[in-house]
Amino acid sequence: MSNAIEVKQLRKEFKVFSSRSGLKGAFRDLLTRKYKVVPAVNDINFTVKQGEMVAYIGENGAGKSTTIKMLTGILTPTSGSVRVNGMDPHREREKFARTIGVVFGQRSQLWWDIAVQESFRLLKKVYKVPDEQYNEHMAHIIETLDIGPLLDKPVRKLSLGQRMRCELAAALIHNPPLLFLDEPTIGLDVLVKVKIRQFLKDINQKYNTTILLTTHDLADIEAVCDRVVMLDEGKIIYDGGLQSLKNNWAEEKEIHFQFLEEVRLSQLESLPLLFETSWDYDEKNQTFIAYIKEESDNISQLISAVVSHFKIKDVNILETSIEEIVRNIYEQGISTAVRGV
Amino acid sequence: MFYVSMFFQYMGQYMKTRLQYRADLVVEILSDLLNQAVNLVFILVVFGHTQLLAGWSKDEIIFIYGFFLVPYAIFSSFFNIWDFNDRYIVKGEMDRILTRPIHSLFQIILERIELESLFGAVTGLIVIFYAGSSIGLEIAWYDPILFIVFAIGGALAYGAIFIAIASIGFWSDAKNSIMPMMYNIGNYGRYPVDIYNKVIRFVLTWILPFAFVGVYPAAYFLGKKEWYAFSFATPIIGLIFFMIAVVIWNQGVKRYRGAGN
Numbered sequence: 001m002s003n004a005i006e007v008k009q010l011r012k013e014f015k016v017f018s019s020r021s022g023l024k025g026a027f028r029d030l031l032t033r034k035y036k037v038v039p040a041v042n043d044i045n046f047t048v049k050q051g052e053m054v055a056y057i058g059e060n061g062a063g064k065s066t067t068i069k070m071l072t073g074i075l076t077p078t079s080g081s082v083r084v085n086g087m088d089p090h091r092e093r094e095k096f097a098r099t100i101g102v103v104f105g106q107r108s109q110l111w112w113d114i115a116v117q118e119s120f121r122l123l124k125k126v127y128k129v130p131d132e133q134y135n136e137h138m139a140h141i142i143e144t145l146d147i148g149p150l151l152d153k154p155v156r157k158l159s160l161g162q163r164m165r166c167e168l169a170a171a172l173i174h175n176p177p178l179l180f181l182d183e184p185t186i187g188l189d190v191l192v193k194v195k196i197r198q199f200l201k202d203i204n205q206k207y208n209t210t211i212l213l214t215t216h217d218l219a220d221i222e223a224v225c226d227r228v229v230m231l232d233e234g235k236i237i238y239d240g241g242l243q244s245l246k247n248n249w250a251e252e253k254e255i256h257f258q259f260l261e262e263v264r265l266s267q268l269e270s271l272p273l274l275f276e277t278s279w280d281y282d283e284k285n286q287t288f289i290a291y292i293k294e295e296s297d298n299i300s301q302l303i304s305a306v307v308s309h310f311k312i313k314d315v316n317i318l319e320t321s322i323e324e325i326v327r328n329i330y331e332q333g334i335s336t337a338v339r340g341v
Numbered sequence: 342m343f344y345v346s347m348f349f350q351y352m353g354q355y356m357k358t359r360l361q362y363r364a365d366l367v368v369e370i371l372s373d374l375l376n377q378a379v380n381l382v383f384i385l386v387v388f389g390h391t392q393l394l395a396g397w398s399k400d401e402i403i404f405i406y407g408f409f410l411v412p413y414a415i416f417s418s419f420f421n422i423w424d425f426n427d428r429y430i431v432k433g434e435m436d437r438i439l440t441r442p443i444h445s446l447f448q449i450i451l452e453r454i455e456l457e458s459l460f461g462a463v464t465g466l467i468v469i470f471y472a473g474s475s476i477g478l479e480i481a482w483y484d485p486i487l488f489i490v491f492a493i494g495g496a497l498a499y500g501a502i503f504i505a506i507a508s509i510g511f512w513s514d515a516k517n518s519i520m521p522m523m524y525n526i527g528n529y530g531r532y533p534v535d536i537y538n539k540v541i542r543f544v545l546t547w548i549l550p551f552a553f554v555g556v557y558p559a560a561y562f563l564g565k566k567e568w569y570a571f572s573f574a575t576p577i578i579g580l581i582f583f584m585i586a587v588v589i590w591n592q593g594v595k596r597y598r599g600a601g602n
Contacts, residue, residue: 014598065599066599069436069599072439072440073439073440074435074436074439074440074597074599075597075598076595076596076597090595093439094443094444095442096442097439097440097441097442098442100440102440104437107433107434107436107437108437109437111354113358114354114358114361118354122350122351122354125346125347125350126347126350126441126442126443127442128343154361
């Protein structure tokens with residue numbers, strides 16, 4: 001089996017009730033309802049090979065969760081075909097569910113009131129995992145995720161980071177060939193994030209597990225994924241490597257300055273620089289923001305120019321976030337983005 | 342076989358959860374017992390003032406009421422889905438259910454088991470024995486078996502109605518007030534159906550078969566020969582309605598829209 005996921009012309013429409021305005025409108029709504037059909041996922045195509053690690057990204061409402069829910073058999077597609085692990089997820093749901101692991105960041109798989117190991121024990125029975133396989137496989141997972149000391153604590157007493165690591169272990173009890181992660185690192189501190197990323201790479205190497213994850217954290221993708229699929233308004237606007245995505249779209253860096261003295265925007269704009277810089281003022285944080293191309297020593301040139309003219313209180317260099325990359329692509333048009341594939 | 346073992350696994354999980362809160366468990370058992378005692382006194386007092394209703398004697402009516410409590414207790418222990426819409430659809434817990442390799446309805450039933458409701462069956466049995474002995478009913482060797490079969494059939498019929506109503510949640514996300522209304526209608530099954538007019542009788546038999554939870558099966562034990570056909574239909578009706586409910590549920594799952602994050 002070479003392809004873990006095959007998606008063809010996949011589409012999911014939602015009927016949305018659109019209400020008319022005013023009291024008169026409300027009465028009319030009572031009699032005849034107006035529905036709008038909104039495609040959340042709009043005829044997308046992609047395949048994922050066994051063992052690939054793919055980031056599925058896009059802004060909120062772009063259709064990420066809807067796609068994942070169709071891939072995991074939770075939602076029934078409006079049209080198109082989905083084959084995951086060689087099965088049709090929603091038709092053969094119960095058989096299919098044995099071959100995937102799912103972690104939804106905001107939702108718990110574990111039983112709230114009882115010890116973590118009791119949840120593991122029940123899930124082991126649910127997935128019919130033989131004792132030997134469980135002992136060997138879980139011992140490794142428990143050790144790598146460092147959750148041994150948490151096993152006898154009830155889930156409600158765990159911190160978010162501890163719970164998340166347990167969730168991950170729970171999703172892997174039956175050692176599935178395919179793992180779906182929806183925002184696995186949301187709200188976690190850096191150390192836990194690093195541990196989880198390392199762990200995902202480990203299991204991918206050890207078991208050739210295919211991983212599909214959604215995230216808002218560029219660092220997650222950089223650390224884990226070799227491929228990025230980007231969605232916007234239900235359509236795939238980019239599908240390819242992370243590096244080429246960054247090269248094409250994240251060429252800008254943001255540098256934030258705070259000054260000790262009063263500085264005007266025009267003063268900054270008239271600084272003598274050899275490359276193009278655009279300036280912005282964020283009134284709320286009293287911060288001046290410079291946008292520059294990330295080439296050669298632009299950053300140091302800019303900073304030295306600013307420092308030599310004004311007294312600064314604080315400097316901050318920001319990596320472009322996923323949201324910004326998406327916004328860039330969106331603003332500059334889809335056609336140019338697809339060329340990057 | 343897998344489902345039977347799952348049933349006991351989840352049951353074990355339920356016990357463990359319960360035992361986590363020891364004080365809570367004791368208080369709950371006490372309050373359940375107290376509740377049932379109050380219920381018992383209430384039944385005897387209220388029916389103490391009734392004499393004859395459409396040819397049913399006071400003790401017969403009490404007997405039917407007592408019988409009703411048994412399938413109702415089974416129903417409340419295993420079909421705790423009155424808050425399905427809020428708990429599973431609005432909060433999106435259904436997502437988790439659907440990613441596990443067990444039938445979704447079965448999982449929800451397992452997750453929501455509330456064994457303490459079985460105390461109601463004890464009250465029911467006390468009422469049945471009290472009423473039965475004042476009528477002077479005799480117990481044949483096969484009566485306990487039929488009793489269990491009828492009680493389960495009644496519980497299935499009751500459960501089927503509530504599963505079908507819970508399934509509405511898949512089609513409409515609006516809260517509906519059908520659930521509490523259904524609990525009220527369910528109470529009609531506690532009384533002899535021939536005291537109602539024809540339409541209500543028809544509804545309680547063929548559309549919302551609550552009569553199969555109380556009066557019809559109980560009529561057999563009371564030796565009311567004219568109702569025997571209905572009595573023996575109880576398990577069949579229970580199964581048929583339950584299967585219909587599962588079909589409706591399965592259709593509903595296909596319509597599930599999920600909750601936004």
